[in-house]
Amino acid sequence: MKKKLIELIKQRSFKYSETPEFKLASGRKSRFYVNCKPVTLSPEGMYLAGNLVFEEAEETGCTAVGGLTFGADPVAVATAFASYLHSRPMKAFSIRKDQKDHGMIRWIEGDIEKGEKVVIIDDVATTGGSTIKAIERAREEGLDPVHAVILVDRQEGGLENIRNHIASASAIICRDDLLEERNTSS
Numbered sequence: 001m002k003k004k005l006i007e008l009i010k011q012r013s014f015k016y017s018e019t020p021e022f023k024l025a026s027g028r029k030s031r032f033y034v035n036c037k038p039v040t041l042s043p044e045g046m047y048l049a050g051n052l053v054f055e056e057a058e059e060t061g062c063t064a065v066g067g068l069t070f071g072a073d074p075v076a077v078a079t080a081f082a083s084y085l086h087s088r089p090m091k092a093f094s095i096r097k098d099q100k101d102h103g104m105i106r107w108i109e110g111d112i113e114k115g116e117k118v119v120i121i122d123d124v125a126t127t128g129g130s131t132i133k134a135i136e137r138a139r140e141e142g143l144d145p146v147h148a149v150i151l152v153d154r155q156e157g158g159l160e161n162i163r164n165h166i167a168s169a170s171a172i173i174c175r176d177d178l179l180e181e182r183n184t185s186s
Contacts, residue, residue, distance in 0.1 A: 025126070030126075034175075049078050051082045054090070063117060066138075071124065107141055120145045127161060128161035
């Protein structure tokens, strides 16, 4: 499954340039660009990402998976669906970037309760900022984040930064996986 997901991301979500031309959320320019949404919002990509993240999250004893909207949302939903198919149900949740100003005024949406052990997920990590924000917000809202799973680690320090905020963190795919074929053909 991982190999197929790497191929899909290479085809639909990964861009490379010899010169830094892609503007990142941080404002700096990079030679690499990864936008997982074309994959994580496709049926095959959902299936692959959901199952692979579920495999990473399954042994944590967590009852839910989620992260900062919107990058984590399709992955969380796919993981929850895969968990049900494997008879080990984990719920999905979404953490807002801005607090809702009407209704229940919640930061987190989903069928979760304070004290639940959760896995924080994200589609891509560069500096880890979005994942760290999700970890902190989950804690502030009474959840117990015990593990973080990143779909694609850009290998620019993000995973290491995340590990400074949570005991356990892993990535399904890293930048080197996406560049492997390019490097062997050079």
